[in-house]
Amino acid sequence: xxxxxxxxxxxxxxxxFAVLAGAPTLAxxxxxxxxxxxxxxxxASLAEELDLSIAWDxxxxxxxxxxxxxxxxxxxxxxxxxxxxxxxxxxxxxEEIWRYELGPKYAGHSxxxxxxxxxxxxxxDRVYALSGRGRLVSLDFESGREIWSRQLDESSSTPPxxxxxxxxxxVGDLVVVATGxxxxxxxxxxxxxxxxxxxxxxxxxxxxxxLVTELNGRPTIVAVTDNQVLGIAPxxxxxxxxxPHGWDGRSSESAQATSIDGxxxxxxxxxxxxxxxxxDGGVEEVWRSRAFGNSVAIPVLHEGHLYGFTGRFLTxxxxxxxxxxxxxRPPGAxxxxxxxxxxxVLAQSGDLVLAEASPEGYREVTRIAIFERGNYATPTxxxxxxxxxxLERLASVRVDASATxxxxxxxxxxxxxxxxxxxRWAAATLELPESARQAAVDARFAGTEASPFFEDGGxxxxxxxxxAEDVGLDNQEIAPGDDNALxxxxxxxxxxxxxxxxxxxxxxxxxxxxxxxGTPDPRNAYTVDNGFDQVSEVRMPDxxxxxxxxxxxxxxxxxxxxxxxxxxxxxxxxxxxxxxxxPGYGSDAETRYPVLVVNHGxxxxxxxLMRNTLDNLVGKEVxxxxxxxxxxxxxxxxxGEQVDDYVRFLVDELLPHVDRHYFTDGENxxxxxxxxxxxxxVYAALQRADVFQRAAAQSFYPIEPSYERIEEMxxxxxxxxxxxxxxxxxxxxxxxxxxxxxxxSQALAEQLRVRNISVREQVTSYSPGWxxxxxxHDDLLAALFPMQQExxx
Numbered sequence: 001x002x003x004x005x006x007x008x009x010x011x012x013x014x015x016x017f018a019v020l021a022g023a024p025t026l027a028x029x030x031x032x033x034x035x036x037x038x039x040x041x042x043x044a045s046l047a048e049e050l051d052l053s054i055a056w057d058x059x060x061x062x063x064x065x066x067x068x069x070x071x072x073x074x075x076x077x078x079x080x081x082x083x084x085x086x087x088x089x090x091x092x093x094x095e096e097i098w099r100y101e102l103g104p105k106y107a108g109h110s111x112x113x114x115x116x117x118x119x120x121x122x123x124x125d126r127v128y129a130l131s132g133r134g135r136l137v138s139l140d141f142e143s144g145r146e147i148w149s150r151q152l153d154e155s156s157s158t159p160p161x162x163x164x165x166x167x168x169x170x171v172g173d174l175v176v177v178a179t180g181x182x183x184x185x186x187x188x189x190x191x192x193x194x195x196x197x198x199x200x201x202x203x204x205x206x207x208x209x210x211l212v213t214e215l216n217g218r219p220t221i222v223a224v225t226d227n228q229v230l231g232i233a234p235x236x237x238x239x240x241x242x243x244p245h246g247w248d249g250r251s252s253e254s255a256q257a258t259s260i261d262g263x264x265x266x267x268x269x270x271x272x273x274x275x276x277x278x279x280d281g282g283v284e285e286v287w288r289s290r291a292f293g294n295s296v297a298i299p300v301l302h303e304g305h306l307y308g309f310t311g312r313f314l315t316x317x318x319x320x321x322x323x324x325x326x327x328x329r330p331p332g333a334x335x336x337x338x339x340x341x342x343x344x345v346l347a348q349s350g351d352l353v354l355a356e357a358s359p360e361g362y363r364e365v366t367r368i369a370i371f372e373r374g375n376y377a378t379p380t381x382x383x384x385x386x387x388x389x390x391l392e393r394l395a396s397v398r399v400d401a402s403a404t405x406x407x408x409x410x411x412x413x414x415x416x417x418x419x420x421x422x423x424r425w426a427a428a429t430l431e432l433p434e435s436a437r438q439a440a441v442d443a444r445f446a447g448t449e450a451s452p453f454f455e456d457g458g459x460x461x462x463x464x465x466x467x468a469e470d471v472g473l474d475n476q477e478i479a480p481g482d483d484n485a486l487x488x489x490x491x492x493x494x495x496x497x498x499x500x501x502x503x504x505x506x507x508x509x510x511x512x513x514x515x516x517x518g519t520p521d522p523r524n525a526y527t528v529d530n531g532f533d534q535v536s537e538v539r540m541p542d543x544x545x546x547x548x549x550x551x552x553x554x555x556x557x558x559x560x561x562x563x564x565x566x567x568x569x570x571x572x573x574x575x576x577x578x579x580x581x582x583p584g585y586g587s588d589a590e591t592r593y594p595v596l597v598v599n600h601g602x603x604x605x606x607x608x609l610m611r612n613t614l615d616n617l618v619g620k621e622v623x624x625x626x627x628x629x630x631x632x633x634x635x636x637x638x639x640g641e642q643v644d645d646y647v648r649f650l651v652d653e654l655l656p657h658v659d660r661h662y663f664t665d666g667e668n669x670x671x672x673x674x675x676x677x678x679x680x681x682v683y684a685a686l687q688r689a690d691v692f693q694r695a696a697a698q699s700f701y702p703i704e705p706s707y708e709r710i711e712e713m714x715x716x717x718x719x720x721x722x723x724x725x726x727x728x729x730x731x732x733x734x735x736x737x738x739x740x741x742x743x744x745s746q747a748l749a750e751q752l753r754v755r756n757i758s759v760r761e762q763v764t765s766y767s768p769g770w771x772x773x774x775x776x777h778d779d780l781l782a783a784l785f786p787m788q789q790e791x792x793x
Contacts, residue, residue, distance in 0.1 A: 050354060050399055052368035055385060056094040057395035061085075062108070063115030064165075067380045067387045067394075070122045073097060073141070074380075074387050076394070077116030077129060079105050084116050086129050086137075088144060091382065094396060098144030106132025106163045108735060109639065109676060109703040113391055117165035121175070126191065128175050132163035136177060138194060148194035157181060158204045160253075161635025165207040171219065171234045176212070178223055180205030186223045186232060198237030201230045206253035213259040215278050222259075224267055226251040229276065231283065241282045247271035256298050258306075260319055266306065268292040268299060273306075275322060287322030291315050294517060296376065300338040302357040307343055308336055312474070312484070313515045314343075316359055327515040328362035329472060331355065332482035333374060339381035346374040346388055349481050352397055370395050417479075417487055419498035420455045426489060426496065434491035441492045451523035454541050457503035462486060462521070464495045464511060471495040474518045475509035477731070477767070478538070486511075504542035505731065505765035506772050508535045528771035529607045537771045544764075548613045548778040557583035558615045566657065568649045571642065573633040577654070578605065579662065580627040582618045592665040594625045594785055595658065597650060597692070599638065599673030599680055601629025607770030613777045621778070623785040626662050630654070638676035639683070639703030647684045651691050670784040672696035672725075674773045675733075675741075679703050679710075682748070685721040686713040696725040696780045699732050699768045700748055701741040714751050724752055725760040725783050727776050733768050741768065 063084070065077035073088040084102040089095065108114045120129040126147065127139040134152035139145060152164060158180030166178040174197060179187040185201030203225035211222040212234070220240065221232040231240040245267055246252055255269035263278045264286070272293040275286040292299050292308045292315065299308030299317070305325065306317045312332050316325040331353040333345035342365060343355045350371035356363045375390040379397075386397040415426045429440045445463070452460040460478070464471050464486055471486040473479045478499045486495035501507065508528055510518030518535070520527050526537035539546075552558055560581045567574040578601060582593070604610045610627070618624055630650070636642040650671075659666055671681040671692045678697025683706050685695035726749050732741035745761075752759045760783050766772025 049401065050366050051401070052352065052354075052366055052386075053398045053400070054368070054370065055092075055396040055398045057370070057393055058089075058094045060389055060392060060394040061115060062113045062391045064113070064117045064376055065115075066119040066377050067389060068120055068122050068127075069380055069382045069387060070141070074394075075120055075122060075127060076389060077102065077118070077120065077131075079115035081105075084131055086116070086120060086127070086139070086144070088141075089394070091385070091387070091396070094394070100137070100139055100144040100146065102129065102131035102137065103133055103135050104704075107702060107704045107707075109162075109701070112162050113735070115391075117163050119167040121168045121170050123170040123191075128168040128170065128191075130164050130166065130168055130177065132165070134159065134164045136168065136175075136189070136194070138175070138191070150189065150194045152177075152179060156184065156187070158206070159636070159641075160206045161640075162207070166205065167209040169210055169212050171212045171221065174234060176210050176221060176234070178205040178208050178210055178225070180225065185225045185228075185230065186210060186221065186237075188234070188237060200232050200237040200239055201225060201228070201242075203228050204251075208253075208255055211257040211259060211265065213257075213265065214262055215265075216262060222257045222265055224252075224255045224257050226253055229257070229267060229283070243276075243283055243285075245269070245274065254296055258298060258301065260301060264319075266299065266319075268295075268308065270294060270296070273299070273317075273322075275319070289317065289322045289324070290517075291317045291322070291324050295334070297333075297335045297378075300336055300343070300357075302338055302341065305357070305359050307338070307357055309333065310515065311512065311517065312472075313512075314345075314355075314362060315515075318359070325359045326361050327470075329470060329485055329515075330362065330364065330482055331367070332484070334376045335378035337378040337380065339379075339386070344379040344381065344386060346370075346377065346379060346390070347482050348374045348476070350374050350390065351482075352379060352386060352388055368397060370397065415487075417483075417485075417497045418461075419500060420459050420461075422455070422461050422496065422498055429489060437489060437491040438493070441489060441494045445494070449523060450525070451521055452538060457541050458500055460499050460501050460538060460540070462497045462499070463523075464513075464521075465493045466513075467493060468495070469514050470512075471514075472512040473497055473509055474512055475507060477501075478507055478509055501538070501540060502731070502765050503540050504544075505540050505767075506543050506775060507538040507540075507767050508769060508771050509538065510535050528769065530770060531603055531606060535771070544775065546775050546778070548616045549609045549774060550616070551612055552615045556615070557619075559583055559611070559618065560585070561611060566654060568633075568653055570645050570649045570653060571633065571637070575631050575633045576602070578602075578629040579658065580611065580614055580629070581662070582614070582624045582626070584619075584624075585626075586663065589663070592663050594623060594668040594670070595655070595664050595666075596625050596627045596781075596784065597655075597669065597671040597681075598627055598629045599671065599677035600632060602631040603770055604674075604774070605629055608774040608777065610774070610777060613774070613781065617778055617781060621787055622781045623787050625785050626658070626664055628654070628658055632677070637680070638673075639679040639706040641705065643680055643683055643706050644687075646680065647687055650684065651688055655691070668693065670694035670696065672780065672784065674698040674770075675701070675768065676703055679706055682724060683710055683713075685724060686710060689719045689721045693721055694723040694725070694784050695721055696727070696784060697745075698727040698773045698776065698780075699729065699741045700726060700745045701733055701735055702744055710748075711751065714755050714757070720755070720757045723758045723760060723783070725762070725780055727762040727764065727773075727780065729764055729766045729768060729772065731765055731767065 061078035063078035067076045077086045087099040088097040118130040137149040138147040174188040184199035188197045208224045223230040252269035258266045272290040274288040294311040295309040297309040299306040314328045331347045351367045353367040354365040379386045452462045486497040521536040524536040562579045637646040673681045681695045685692040728745035
């Protein structure tokens with residue numbers, strides 16, 4: 001999980017949910033299409049001074065679909081119990097008009113919440129929608145009656161790890177979907193029958209949605225795939241142009257295109273954005289910028305400027321040059337839409353915020369509190385109302401002209417985010433003449449090198465010193481809400497923020513300096529390598545000490561780490577396996593060693609520091625063993641549709657190979673992993689207790705189809721594993737609809753106990769992620785391989 005995310009599972013690191021923050025921004029009661037990215041009304045006009053009030057709101061299930069409005073009906077998708085549905089509501093009253101079952105609930109996992117991910121398209125008298133499980137449907141707009149349906153699967157698409165998230169778009173008599181695959185990166189279906197009319201392009205597609213636009217006077221589908229930008233003729237499927245779009249050789253699973261004019265379009269991805277222009281013989285890149293990176297929000301265009309988010313910062317970019325004109329910390333949101341000359345966002349605080357779309361700088365016009373929290377959905381404006389949703393509720397907000405100015409001013413309070421002694425000191429320092437404050441800062445912080453420092457156990461004080469326009473702390477638990485800034489003591493180089501935290505907990509965070517990407521705190525010695533970035537770690541005063549994570553002494557014996565490529569015929573893929581051998585391994589050819597299989601092995605070696613843990617503990621607190629570190633090659637291997645094949649790969653291919661090449665004890669094995677990798681560890685031990693006698697899982701949560709099968713295996717198993725160790729956090733993943741990984745772990749523990757399967761439970765207070773999970777590896781390894789269990793033979 002990224003440093004900026006709370007323990008709620010979001011596509012965070014998971015940068016993959018590009019479709020979530022793009023949607024219709026305007027709509028009206030007309031026959032114009034309403035779909036992903038397409039405005040369904042002429043440019044709206046809003047008064048300069050506005051009042052907002054809630055017209056109605058209602059409960060809604062979890063889901064990422066945006067709201068499409070046509071002919072007085074507001075349509076969106078969500079979870080209802082154990083099924084995903086698409087429903088139409090009366091725009092004026094919120095009353096439900098019809099409901100259609102898309103199929104079984106798409107359960108959130110590994111960074112997502114439950115429910116549909118795609119935004120539906122409405123055109124004419126039809127609604128076209130795609131479920132998270134790949135079911136494409138055409139419905140009658142008036143009644144919700146099914147006209148036709150088609151199922152996408154591995155034979156017709158690239159099934160994404162987080163579910164089918166691309167949104168269908170319409171052009172002429174076609175419904176166009178980004179499907180992915182050799183010769184079928186994009187598929188066009190007949191709107192009337194659902195039959196395939198053509199396929200085009202060859203590349204994988206994850207979470208991108210095609211753009212229907214006009215280039216050089218010709219209707220064109222601009223389709224962004226993982227590695228390419230394709231221009232496709234809608235009438236024939238002919239590829240008109242093709243060019244790569246990745247950054248530094250990386251694919252961009254979340255990239256989206258936005259039309260600028262008849263010659264230009266912008267592609268934004270998690271790495272940044274690039275402007276392309278139609279030129280003789282093809283398309284050329286005009287500029288490339290880091291603007292709009294680290295965000296899934298699709299920027300909006302107004303009078304020669306693009307507005308969107310770079311990370312959490314609202315950013316204005318000049319279209320012609322790509323120059324960043326300004327950035328702003330408020331309002332702190334994940335998606336953006338345009339209504340007339342106003343920017344509309346649902347802030348992370350749950351407020352609907354309107355601001356001027358102006359290159360002069362950020363100016364908030366007004367806001368209203370609607371929900372307890374925001375999400376990726378963007379506000380849809382229709383007929384003086386904004387329709388807004390999050391993962392729990394749907395609301396309509398009325399817009400009225402105001403007789404009095406209501407411009408929201410951002411008030412800066414240099415002590416408002418401080419606590420305890422530091423707040424008192426800051427207040428006293430502010431009483432000094434500005435010319436005397438720097439000396440007071442130098443005196444107070446002489447000898448204070450580490451950030452954060454602590455007061456009364458649970459108060460953490462963060463500070464940064466230097467010249468900067470803006471300094472922020474990226475973690476919603478430490479700095480919740482829209483304002484996560486460290487505030488400067490005027491006249492000094494000191495920026496400060498305090499937080500009251502759990503004194504026995506662990507957190508991660510980054511600092512953002514002048515709106516750039518987050519970086520580790522230079523004054524914090526503890527870092528975590530997430531694989532795609534480095535973050536700082538807060539170890540609160542009562543957080544258990546973790547000497548097992550430190551590098552061993554120079555003269556201490558260390559194990560050896562072997563690396564080799566291994567191909568699976570069962571899974572039809574290859575991966576790099578790493579095997580750790582303990583000190584003294586092989587000195588006695590008769591000694592056989594227990595085997596530990598580590599799912600997410602690459603991440604637990606890198607971010608989890610497991611080599612240090614093994615070097616420090618094996619032979620002292622943990623019996624000598626051989627550890628096999630197995631990375632994930634594809635998402636569905638961990639708890640998804642490929643979980644059975646993954647277990648077969650371990651049992652029938654990888655472990656026999658390890659047994660042939662290492663001195664192993666085939667009757668003494670364990671398997672472990674965190675989150676989805678832990679789900680798979682439990683699954684493997686229950687399914688093949690003859691192979692894996694013990695298992696450990698951290699931050700366990702339900703993933704289908706594994707979870708249902710786990711319940712069945714617990715009840716039916718003749719042979720049961722000797723031990724399943726479960727670790728969870730009181731601040732563990734939130735799964736949506738009030739469910740948590742903590743509750744899921746507790747429920748699993750109870751199910752195991754009822755069937756007389758030995759369970760070891762450990763409860764702590766970590767932030768779910770490599771930094772949090774590694775803190776319990778000493779206890780887990782000692783439970784799986786206690787020291788008295790030395791090598792057999």
